[in-house]
Amino acid sequence: MKNLFFREVKRNSKSFCLWLVILVAVNAFMFVAFESVAETATNTEAMLSQYPEAFIKAMSLDKFDMTNILHYYASRSYILFMLFGSIYSVMLSACILSKEEADRSIEFLISKPITRNEIVGAKYLCVTMYVLLFNLLFSISNFLFMQVFKMDSFDLEPFLLVSVGGFFIHMIFASVGYLLSVFITKTKTIISVSFGVIFITYFFSILASVEEKMSYLKYLSPFSYYGAEDMVINSALNPLYLIITIIIITLSVGLTYFFYSKKDITA
Amino acid sequence: MNVIDIKNLTKSYGKSRGIEDVTFSIEKGEIFGFIGPNGAGKSTTIRLLLSLIYPDNGHATIENMDCFKDSKNIKKILGYVPSEVNYYDDMKVIDLFDYSSRFYKKDCSDRSLVLSKRLGLDITKKINALSYGNKKKVAIIQALLHCPKVLIFDEPTSGLDPLIQNEFFEILKEEKKRGITILFSSHVLNEVQKVCDRVAIIKEGKILTIEQIESLRKNQFRQVEISFKKTNTHTSYENMAVKILCENENTISFLHAGNIHDLLSALEKDNNLENVSITEPSLEDVFLHYYVEGSEDK
Numbered sequence: 326m327k328n329l330f331f332r333e334v335k336r337n338s339k340s341f342c343l344w345l346v347i348l349v350a351v352n353a354f355m356f357v358a359f360e361s362v363a364e365t366a367t368n369t370e371a372m373l374s375q376y377p378e379a380f381i382k383a384m385s386l387d388k389f390d391m392t393n394i395l396h397y398y399a400s401r402s403y404i405l406f407m408l409f410g411s412i413y414s415v416m417l418s419a420c421i422l423s424k425e426e427a428d429r430s431i432e433f434l435i436s437k438p439i440t441r442n443e444i445v446g447a448k449y450l451c452v453t454m455y456v457l458l459f460n461l462l463f464s465i466s467n468f469l470f471m472q473v474f475k476m477d478s479f480d481l482e483p484f485l486l487v488s489v490g491g492f493f494i495h496m497i498f499a500s501v502g503y504l505l506s507v508f509i510t511k512t513k514t515i516i517s518v519s520f521g522v523i524f525i526t527y528f529f530s531i532l533a534s535v536e537e538k539m540s541y542l543k544y545l546s547p548f549s550y551y552g553a554e555d556m557v558i559n560s561a562l563n564p565l566y567l568i569i570t571i572i573i574i575t576l577s578v579g580l581t582y583f584f585y586s587k588k589d590i591t592a
Numbered sequence: 593m594n595v596i597d598i599k600n601l602t603k604s605y606g607k608s609r610g611i612e613d614v615t616f617s618i619e620k621g622e623i624f625g626f627i628g629p630n631g632a633g634k635s636t637t638i639r640l641l642l643s644l645i646y647p648d649n650g651h652a653t654i655e656n657m658d659c660f661k662d663s664k665n666i667k668k669i670l671g672y673v674p675s676e677v678n679y680y681d682d683m684k685v686i687d688l689f690d691y692s693s694r695f696y697k698k699d700c701s702d703r704s705l706v707l708s709k710r711l712g713l714d715i716t717k718k719i720n721a722l723s724y725g726n727k728k729k730v731a732i733i734q735a736l737l738h739c740p741k742v743l744i745f746d747e748p749t750s751g752l753d754p755l756i757q758n759e760f761f762e763i764l765k766e767e768k769k770r771g772i773t774i775l776f777s778s779h780v781l782n783e784v785q786k787v788c789d790r791v792a793i794i795k796e797g798k799i800l801t802i803e804q805i806e807s808l809r810k811n812q813f814r815q816v817e818i819s820f821k822k823t824n825t826h827t828s829y830e831n832m833a834v835k836i837l838c839e840n841e842n843t844i845s846f847l848h849a850g851n852i853h854d855l856l857s858a859l860e861k862d863n864n865l866e867n868v869s870i871t872e873p874s875l876e877d878v879f880l881h882y883y884v885e886g887s888e889d890k
Contacts, residue, residue: 328694336682429678433734435644436672437695440664589645591605 326443329434333451337417341455344413349466352402356474359397363476366391383531385554394471395479395487399553403487406463407494407548408527413459414495415519418452419502422585426510431590441586449503449578456495464488483560490551490562493570497547498523500577507584544569595620595742595773596641600650603636611636611797613650618775618790623768625788625805626777633797634777635675638746641775642672654742666742668696671735675746675777677727685715685722685730692734700737707733710759725751732760736767743767743774749783761787782872785812815873816855817845819866828858842866847873 373381381387384404389396422445425431434444467488471479502519509515530548532539543549550566596618604610611633618624628634639645641652643663652659654666679688686704693700708715713729722730728751735743749757764774764787778784784791785805792802815837818829823841830836832855833846848855859868 328691332691336680428681429676430680432642432644432672432674432676433679433692436642436667436670436674436735437692438664438667439695587646589605590639591645 326439326447329439329444329447330451333421333448334454337421337451337455340413340417341459344409345459345462348406348409348463351405352463352467353470355398355402355405356394356470359394359474360476362397363392379535383535385534385552388554388558392476393479394475394477395484395557398467398471399487399557402467403491403553406491407551408523410459410463410491410495411498411523412520414452414456414499415502415523416516417455418449418499419506419515419519420512421448421452421506422503422581423506423510423515424512426590427512435590442582445582445585449581452499452503453496456499457492460488460492460495463491480560483557486556486560486562487553490556493567494547494551497570497573500574500581504577504581504584507581507588547573593620594618595622596624596652596654596775598637598641598650598652601637601640601647601652602649603640603645603647609633609797611640611794614794614797614799615650616792616799616802618773620773621768621771622790623764623774623776623788625784625791626775626794627779627781627784627791628794629779632794634779634794635746636797637794638672638744638775638777641744642670669741671738671740671743673728673731673735673743673745673748675750677724677731679719679727679730681720684718685713688719688730688734689715689737693737696738698738700739703739704733704737707736707763710763711756723751725753725756728752729756736763741772743772745774746777747779748776749778749780757783813847813849813873814852815845815871816848817843817869817871818859819843819868820864821866822864828862832858 373387376386384400386400389400391397391400425434435441468484471484498519501522502515505518505522506515509518526546527548529542530546530552533541533543533546533549534552547570550563550570555561555563594617598617599615601614602610602612604612609631614633614637616624626634626637636645640647641654641659643660646660655669657666659666683691685708689700689704693704704715708729711729711733713726713733717726719727719730728748732745732748735745749760752760761783764776768774776784776788788805790802790804793800813834816829816833820842829844829846830839832848834849835847836844837847838845859865
């Protein structure tokens with residue numbers, strides 16, 4: 326199992342570095358613009374009048390204080406980080422298991438002394454490690470950027486909440502993608518399906534925040550569980566969402582073990 | 593002692609055939625041929641032994657370990673060459689060998705060098721850049737590296753040139769001397785005859801017959817095609833034929849088994865010949881013979 330784990334760590338290291346560097350760079354560019362945005366924001370109305378009302382509501386722009394660097398981050402880079410981090414996580418998790426079947430290297434792997442459960446375990450461990458590392462390194466760089474570009478000091482607690490929130494979102498998508506990849510083994514198909522899940526749930530989170538009647542949709546979207554507004558402004562995590570997160574992750578991983586150990590590998 | 597024991601193994605996939613009630617066992621130190629046309633169920637049986645797929649019915653053991661419950665322990669003593677060889681696109685040959693041997697917690701680098709040299713394989717190349725035949729060599733060496741007790745080969749010789757094939761058969765014979773048990777699947781009767789002790793013939797998912805290779809040799813089949821100058825003088829050949837494949841006014845084509853001299857002397861006496869060709873029969877024809885024979889018994 327160790328052998329497979331280290332092999333996967335090595336195999337996925339390049340894409341990890343690439344994604345991390347790009348997202349850190351984008352975040353840095355966002356912060357460069359912070360000062361000029363903060364200056365305009367002293368006149369809040371002037372700034373808000375630039376955008377249509379629905380957009381303001383969807384992005385909670387009216388609630389953020391743009392002179393606060395943490396609020397600025399929550400309204401800009403955090404959304405990108407949530408989305409693209411999810412895409413990275415899902416691409417990693419959805420391909421790590423199914424690629425063996427798509428490339429038919431699974432015949433090699435299965436002929437080695439390793440059980441199917443160990444295969445599922447080693448690969449999921451690798452996914453968890455990379456998603457964790459991805460969030461950790463991004464958040465550290467984020468913290469450093471904020472120290473450099475801030476105008477006033479910011480609270481540590483909401484910063485930590487935002488950081489943890491991103492990690493949970495990514496782990497949800499990684500786990501669901503992992504489960505889906507047991508059934509969908511064609512690389513192209515599994516990638517399209519998991520991207521679809523990400524974008525649909527993101528759309529749900531926007532609908533839920535814009536339209537009162539559809540606020541129930543927030544339970545279907547991890548993006549709503551860890552929305553920037555709750556964490557940065559109210560400095561709170563809803564325990565219900567935490568429970569849902571844990572249930573989704575445990576269930577996905579458990580079912581992955583269950584189905585993968587039973588499935589016929591016919592590729 | 594039976595090393596591989598398969599009882600009433602049945603597997604059907606959706607609409608395609610799979611295998612039905614396959615039963616055979618392989619003794620220690622035996623090279624067991626497993627032949628049949630494409631799609632007959634050879635690979636399905638092998639995939640079951642490897643627990644890539646699970647059976648609907650029946651059971652299989654290797655060295656008294658259950659193939660579906662104790663698969664990990666079986667794999668410690670097993671080497672496998674798949675019919676289609678596919679590896680990781682980022683690996684060199686040597687990387688794959690290292691990766692493979694780490695699963696057994698063994699250092700097999702010496703053996704990999706020796707085997708690569710014998711089969712003429714450059715281990716510094718990327719696997720993806722290799723030709724079909726060279727990939728097959730990678731698979732063969734990878735299966736032999738950790739000195740397994742049981743070897744399962746699914747059409748191992750396809751893509752290998754004749755010289756390398758001979759070297760491969762030499763390696764098999766050496767392994768056999770060391771008491772290794774080998775299941776060798778193929779659709780080429782000829783190569784199975786060369787190395788195997790016994791052979792099972794499978795068709796449409798069912799085992800038709802299991803024979804000692806000696807008895808197969810005795811009625812070695814050949815396909816004879818004769819064309820005549822004048823029409824309809826071939827009745828004498830009809831009696832010799834095990835099975836007539838095709839017959840019309842000027843030609844006859846049939847399967848012949850047994851003593852070649854009988855055939856040759858009959859041909860010599862015949863002055864109505866225009867042309868004769870004697871070739872290796874297609875497996876289908878030989879199978880057909882077994883098939884017909886089997887139903888006549890009933």
